[in-house]
Amino acid sequence: MNNWIIMPAVLPAFTAAFLLLTLRHRPQAQRIVSIVATALGLLVAIGLAVEASDGVPQAYRLGDWPAPFGIVLVLDLLSATMLVLTGVLSLCVVLYAAAGWDRRGQHFHTLLQFQLLGINGAFLTGDVFNLFVFFEVMLIASYGLMLHGGGPARLKAGFHYVAINLIASALFLIGVGLIYAVTGTLNMADLAMKVPEVAPADQGLLKAGALLLFLVFATKAALVPLHWWLPATYAATSAPAAAMFMIMTKVGAYAILRVYGLVFGAEAGALALVAAPFVLPAAVVTLLLGTVGVVGSRSLRGLSAFAIVASMGTLLIALGLFDETGVSAALYYIVHSSLAGAALFLLAGLVLEGRGAVGDRLLPAPAMRGEILVGGLFLLCAVAMVGLPPLSGFLGKVMILEAVRSSAGWPWIWALILGASLALTLGFVRAGAVLFWASGPPGVGPRRRLAPLPITAIVLLLALTGAWTGAAGPAMDWMDATARQSLDRAGYVEAVLGPTNTRSAGLGE
Amino acid sequence: MEMLVASAIGLMTATGLFLILQGRSFPVIVGLTFLSYAVNAFLFAMGRLTINLPPIITPDAAYTDPLPQALVLTAIVISFGMTALIVVLGLRGFLETGSDRTDLSLAEAAKEPAAAPDSDPAGTPAGEATRA
Numbered sequence: 001m002n003n004w005i006i007m008p009a010v011l012p013a014f015t016a017a018f019l020l021l022t023l024r025h026r027p028q029a030q031r032i033v034s035i036v037a038t039a040l041g042l043l044v045a046i047g048l049a050v051e052a053s054d055g056v057p058q059a060y061r062l063g064d065w066p067a068p069f070g071i072v073l074v075l076d077l078l079s080a081t082m083l084v085l086t087g088v089l090s091l092c093v094v095l096y097a098a099a100g101w102d103r104r105g106q107h108f109h110t111l112l113q114f115q116l117l118g119i120n121g122a123f124l125t126g127d128v129f130n131l132f133v134f135f136e137v138m139l140i141a142s143y144g145l146m147l148h149g150g151g152p153a154r155l156k157a158g159f160h161y162v163a164i165n166l167i168a169s170a171l172f173l174i175g176v177g178l179i180y181a182v183t184g185t186l187n188m189a190d191l192a193m194k195v196p197e198v199a200p201a202d203q204g205l206l207k208a209g210a211l212l213l214f215l216v217f218a219t220k221a222a223l224v225p226l227h228w229w230l231p232a233t234y235a236a237t238s239a240p241a242a243a244m245f246m247i248m249t250k251v252g253a254y255a256i257l258r259v260y261g262l263v264f265g266a267e268a269g270a271l272a273l274v275a276a277p278f279v280l281p282a283a284v285v286t287l288l289l290g291t292v293g294v295v296g297s298r299s300l301r302g303l304s305a306f307a308i309v310a311s312m313g314t315l316l317i318a319l320g321l322f323d324e325t326g327v328s329a330a331l332y333y334i335v336h337s338s339l340a341g342a343a344l345f346l347l348a349g350l351v352l353e354g355r356g357a358v359g360d361r362l363l364p365a366p367a368m369r370g371e372i373l374v375g376g377l378f379l380l381c382a383v384a385m386v387g388l389p390p391l392s393g394f395l396g397k398v399m400i401l402e403a404v405r406s407s408a409g410w411p412w413i414w415a416l417i418l419g420a421s422l423a424l425t426l427g428f429v430r431a432g433a434v435l436f437w438a439s440g441p442p443g444v445g446p447r448r449r450l451a452p453l454p455i456t457a458i459v460l461l462l463a464l465t466g467a468w469t470g471a472a473g474p475a476m477d478w479m480d481a482t483a484r485q486s487l488d489r490a491g492y493v494e495a496v497l498g499p500t501n502t503r504s505a506g507l508g509e
Numbered sequence: 510m511e512m513l514v515a516s517a518i519g520l521m522t523a524t525g526l527f528l529i530l531q532g533r534s535f536p537v538i539v540g541l542t543f544l545s546y547a548v549n550a551f552l553f554a555m556g557r558l559t560i561n562l563p564p565i566i567t568p569d570a571a572y573t574d575p576l577p578q579a580l581v582l583t584a585i586v587i588s589f590g591m592t593a594l595i596v597v598l599g600l601r602g603f604l605e606t607g608s609d610r611t612d613l614s615l616a617e618a619a620k621e622p623a624a625a626p627d628s629d630p631a632g633t634p635a636g637e638a639t640r641a
Contacts, residue, residue, distance in 0.1 A: 095510075095566040100588050120596070129583075130581055133583060133587075136587045136591075140591070140594075143594060143598075147598070150605075152605045152606045152607075154533075154603070155598065155601055155602040155605055155606070156602055156606065156611075158598055158602075159602050159611060160611065162591070162594065162595050162598060163529070163541060163595065163611075164536055166541050166544075166545070166588075166591055166595065167529065167541070167544065169587070169588075169591070170541075170544045170545060170547075173548045173551075173552055173584055174548055174551060174552075175582075176580070177548075177551055177552045177555040177580075178555070180555050180576070180577070180580075181556075181557075206588070275595045328553060330544060356589075
């Protein structure tokens with residue numbers, strides 16, 4: 001058994017405890033430890049990705065309890081990919097925050113590490129209840145991060161955010177309870193085996209449970225009509241927290257793929273692809289609403305938040321196909337939209353700081369310091385988010401357009417995605433013109449100098465978006481393999497429960 | 510017994526939902542508490558309702574399912590912590606804004622007052638001391 005599989009969860013957990021207990025009053029040391037630990041986390045994730053690249057999922061049994069009874073972590077291409085993405089994103093966020101953001105409140109780095117624990121755990125776990133626990137760890141830390149820095153607007157939005165997630169957690173538990181009541185197991189591999197064999201009388205109950213879980217994941221993934229929390233939360237929180245939250249919507253998308261591609265996947269008998277009829281239509285409306293939001297936003301952070309809603313719509317359109325090309329395109333786009341979205345939010349933070357009293361509202365103001373640099377970075381962010389060449393949003397959208405051709409209504413979806421891209425371009429052009437072109441002469445009084453670390457973080461994220469285009473060939477091969485593996489029920493079950501011939505003997509003990 | 514437990518859970522859920530839909534933070538918090546009670550009782554009942562049976566598998570005797578009990582324990586701990594957090598959050602929100610209304614407009618959320626902590630100069634240690 002490969003013990004490194006648990007490292008992505010253990011490392012942030014110990015780092016967080018260490019930061020809290022020993023370095024509580026030493027912010028500089030906290031920063032260094034946090035940056036080093038996050039970089040180590042990225043290295044571990046890359047190591048695990050290399051490990052997973054042979055295409056065979058590996059199970060890690062906690063306490064070596066046999067699989068359906070104990071808790072398992074499963075490393076496969078999908079979880080490894082998401083771990084690397086989390087590592088990259090968190091490193092950029094920590095670098096950005098180390099320039100001073102982390103001192104606006106207490107325990108920024110501790111909370112961030114706890115959130116990494118939850119996110120990494122959610123990507124690795126092979127057990128539905130464990131998924132709930134890691135979701136909660138991630139959310140509890142995110143409540144703290146969301147409120148980091150305080151302020152009335154943030155508190156109000158934070159109350160909403162916490163309340164909505166508590167309701168979602170309640171739904172999660174009801175769904176888990178129903179699934180357990182019918183199947184008697186919560187291990188994903190075991191569930192995948194048992195769901196097709198459920199008696200017809202119980203199928204309704206199981207379907208109710210499965211769809212309740214879908215509601216929860218859809219809330220996390222900001223799928224219409226459960227997206228309302230996202231713009232308010234992301235627009236009210238601080239830039240590093242919003243950038244880190246970028247991966248949280250992707251956790252929702254990941255959970256949809258894992259549970260509805262594997263457990264309730266194509267081979268699940270009467271409950272095959274139980275969520276599929278809802279994902280595609282909802283994703284289409286999500287894209288539409290996100291686009292309208294971008295065009296109508298009155299602040300840069302609001303605009304960024306709606307751009308995220310639109311990008312979630314785009315990627316869920318592809319994911320909702322639940323076939324190999326669709327999932328592969330969605331995964332390529334997940335990486336792109338996480339990087340580009342994080343860069344956009346970090347940049348919005350700089351704009352907010354640099355423009356004094358006007359903040360990030362889309363109103364003309366005296367020019368901010370380093371306007372040309374920030375404006376240039378904004379242009380790149382906008383190009384990435386809208387999906388114009390040469391950054392990876394373009395290729396991602398092309399792949400998604402290609403993938404939806406297998407769906408019946410593809411001309412409509414093409415028209416919508418392309419039309420939305422045009423409207424998004426307009427929205428970003430409007431924001432950029434007001435923020436950077438309509439600015440007056442520099443105002444009197446001291447203006448904040450741009451710190452090098454935040455710029456480095458943003459440039460790094462945008463460079464990675466560019467590199468993601470350059471490496472599109474190998475990346476596509478990797479994502480194809482990932483998609484194939486994530487929809488392969490037999491391989492996953494064999495990795496967790498052991499080969500078929502020995503399985504019955506093991507269970508009979 | 511099933512009927513009684515089911516209607517009790519249903520009543521608690523309905524109460525919780527009604528309170529959550531109110532426009533002030535206190536009823537919302539109480540509603541969330543009701544909802545988590547209902548969910549805990551529901552989870553508990555998922556292992557089937559039995560009376561006076563041990564949670565240990567014995568070959569010849571009936572037993573009660575121990576797993577939902579473990580799940581409920583986890584759920585109780587999490588919902589307890591979350592309730593404490595949202596109480597503090599509601600209180601902080603009331604003290605800072607002078608109102609416990611929970612509605613919020615996007616324009617308000619996006620509008621950062623000039624005195625907001627985000628416009629503190631970077632790295633001032635004072636920021637750390639004043640904000641918990």
